[in-house]
């Protein structure tokens with residue numbers, strides 16, 4: 233004969249009652265546990281891009297939620313290597329594989345900022361203001377320091393007081409055009425982050 237204490241008896245009774253009540257309500261644990269988890273990228277938008285970290289320039293696929301509707305907040309929820317990209321063929325190093333944290337970092341800089349000379353505060357400015365200021369300063373410096381001829385009269389057309397570092401995560405075509413723009417202004421100090 234089965235021997236059990238009063239406490240054990242109450243425990244078994246409570247468990248059986250709970251189980252049968254759930255079954256009566258239509259809850260079938262076997263079915264629920266066997267259900268296939270929904271594919272997490274099913275309702276996302278896929279966007280191709282390039283990893284911004286280093287000169288390798290690996291291709292990435294970014295998956296975002298939000299379809300542009302007013303009540304939907306767009307957000308990137310997953311990033312992986314692009315299997316069709318000739319550089320990395322779907323692989324990513326640990327830095328590239330953690331890009332999602334970089335994107336959602338509260339410390340990420342998303343707009344131009346300006347700190348006036350002598351000030352300790354950074355002030356947010358628009359892209360138009362930033363680009364106008366860069367263009368204005370470049371022109372001032374070039375007008376003051378452009379060298380057309382050497383002391384011996386040799387034509388050189390060079391501008392040595394400003395340098396430029398181009399981004400490595402650009403296509404060959406963008407790299408070619410960037411080079412043309414920089415050289416057409418006489419810039420000699422010109423390099424690419426791909427060599428850094």
Ligand code: SF4
Pocket residue numbers: 283284285286287288289290320323324325326327328329
């Ligand atoms: S995934 Fe790694 S190797 Fe590729 S570009 Fe990014 S940082 Fe460089």
